[in-house]
Amino acid sequence: MxxxxxxxxxxxxxxxxxxxxxxxxxxxxxxxxxxxxxxxxxxxxxxxxxxxxxxxxxxxxxxxxxxxxxxxxxxxxxxxxxxxxxxxxxxxxxxxxxxxxxxxxxxxxxxxxxxxxxxxxxxxxxxxxNVSESVVCHQGGPAPTTLDALSEVNLTVLAGSAYVETLTRLKKDHPQLKWTERKAGSAMPMLIDVAESKLDCTIADSHVAEYARRLHPGLVMPMSLSQDQPxxxxxxxxxxxxxxxxxxxxxxxxxxxxxxxxxxxxxGHLDDFDYVEVLRFVERVEDRLPEYRTYFETAAQETAFDWHLLAAQAYQESHWDPDAVSPTGVRGIMMLTLPTAKELGVKDRTDPAQSVEGGARYLQRLYDRLPDGIEGEDRTWFALAAYNIGMGHIYDARRLAERRGLDKNSWDDLEKVLPLLSKKQFYSTLRHGYARGYEPVRYVRKVRDYYNMLRANVPV
Structure with missing residues (x-):
């Protein structure tokens, strides 16, 4: 960082x-x-x-x-x-x-x-x-927007939580409120039960509710009980x-x-919620990932990357489709170009084992080529961006960041200048010229998003 x-x-x-x-x-x-x-x-x-x-x-x-x-x-x-x-x-x-x-x-x-x-x-x-206390329900089920409506649903909340204190306080003016308390380490067991329609609703901190919705896209938050809880x-x-x-x-x-x-x-990624996209991802985790997981785990051992990261990148590249092909000719589960595949010794880009192993080695190579000043997780995001757009454009973006008084070794700052590579007034002054710089920004954000979902939902 x-x-x-x-x-x-x-x-x-x-x-x-x-x-x-x-x-x-x-x-x-x-x-x-x-x-x-x-x-x-x-x-x-x-x-x-x-x-x-x-x-x-x-x-x-x-x-x-x-x-x-x-x-x-x-x-x-x-x-x-x-x-x-x-x-x-x-x-x-x-x-x-x-x-x-x-x-x-x-x-x-x-x-x-x-x-x-x-x-x-x-x-x-x-x-x-600061967080708000969100009422969380299942899409298509009861979705209370008032305390009167909330009193009519099957509400279960985390025992010992601040939600119980809030409900107890509200009950003084709304005596019809009722709920069940369950002991657990977090609100997640209740959130899962709501997602599976075993409960009507529960309550969770807003950031936890949003995070859970990435794993269970059928969750909705129809109302909040309180705001700005520290x-x-x-x-x-x-x-x-x-x-x-x-x-x-x-x-x-x-x-x-x-x-x-x-x-x-x-x-930061939680506001960018697409129900259909997340639902498709969850389905692919169940019906496609098990077939290829071993390849990601093997590649992770050979490169020291977390297998969840490699799987997340592969999903962004191909949705875990070994036969995927783009109009530009990149192919396979890691969407390798033909020259890159030849350089890596990948003979069949549609072979998932070869593609994953080759793609992971290529990502490692990019990671190792980055300047020493880029450290920690920033180095990983830089490497992913280079995988997407090419190392030359990453160096151009670093030069542009430096010109604008930003930290050329910070991914947060590089995100700000990469989109400028598509504007002539900027790319005309750089060595590698025009690039759709907004693409690696979105690419890294999506890989991070999928990575977080995999780490939270798929065990080691």
Whole structure:
């Protein structure tokens, strides 16, 4: 990540692997009595015990680690402290709060809404994101837009959640409201039941609901119960210095644009929702991906890319169709040109095994050719863009970014100038000339979108 901030170390260090989506340590299965009384003792111990909950934006176990929006923040924070995070996945919200109260974790990072009731049990750090509480229902089923209508549906919500507090408050003026509470690590079990028409509706934070809709396109959000609910990490007030440490870190994270960039990475694509497109993708995951998954996994082992990324790229290229062909002659599941295929030793572009292996090696080659200044996940996005438009045009865009006072090594900044390659006043001054620069911008966004959906929905 090109934008960094400093509170001892650059937070950009969260980028630990090719994609920068944290390859965190495997979670523990029980809370840990830390024995720490100050942040300094945490540093000396070299370990940050992080309590979390399983969910698409909090923590998802991927075998040798995990990933999630919360994980990315934790990794950056731990890097700044100079410690290694150890994750403990709690069974539900109350268990997490209780463990923090007992000193069985240094922080709780689980996308928890800051509420007065929770504040009586634990200490909250600074707010880092605001969300609304969305009522989520199934397309074609009940879709309440008023509290009176909501009282008539089969509503099940996450036990111990802020949604229960909101409903309890609303019930004072709307006594007809009723709901069932279910203990779980996140709202996802209820969201899945709604998607499968087992429940009429549930409630979820807006970003979680939008994320779930990428996996279950039949979900709809007919109304919100509240707006601008702040999220925060929690800790025990007896842990000396944590208040100041978190305040300093989050202040710097906001000021540097780090959190804004992280929000864009995780949630910037969610507004671009196409029901038919997402439904088709979900269908292809079920009926096509299993046939080719082994090829992606093998190629990932040979190149060190995540197989989910290679699969996402292949879907963007061909929708996992080994016989795909374009008007320009590119062909196969990875849509290789004939010259590139010959260079890579791919004899049959329509052979999915050869195509995936060749395409992955080509992406790795592009990745390795990029200048040293391009780091972390930015390097992956640059390589994908080069796969789509050619390395020459990527170098042209970097020159153009530099001329305009932007960071030529930042994908966020390169996105701003790539579309200018189609305008004569700009491409006429560059070595490789005209290019449809908007295409790699869209290409990378779509690959990232599919990648996130695969990581959230397809196990290792």
């Amino acid at each position: 090109a934008k960094t901030f400093r509170t001892g170390l650059a937070a950009g260090a969260l980028v630990l692997a090719y994609l920068g989506l944290a390859q965190c340590r495997s979670p523990q299965d029980a809370a840990i009595v830390t024995g720490s009384t100050t942040v300094e003792s945490v540093r000396e111990g070299g370990r940050l015990v992080v309590l979390t909950l399983k969910g698409p934006t909090t923590f998802r176990d991927i075998g040798d680690g995990g990933f999630g929006y919360e994980v990315d923040m934790v990794e950056a924070f731990a890097e700044q402290l100079g410690v290694t995070p150890r994750y403990v996945v709690m069974k539900d919200i109350d268990a997490l709060l209780t463990a923090i109260e007992k000193g069985q974790g240094h922080i709780g990072a689980a996308g928890l809404t800051i509420t007065d009731a929770r504040g009586e049990r634990v200490q909250f750090g600074p707010a880092y994101r 999220l925060g990490w929690i800790y025990n007030s007896k842990l000396g210095g944590m208040d100041e440490t978190l305040s300093t870190w989050f202040s710097a994270a906001h000021a540097s644009g780090f959190l804004e960039t992280l929000d864009e990475r995780w949630f």
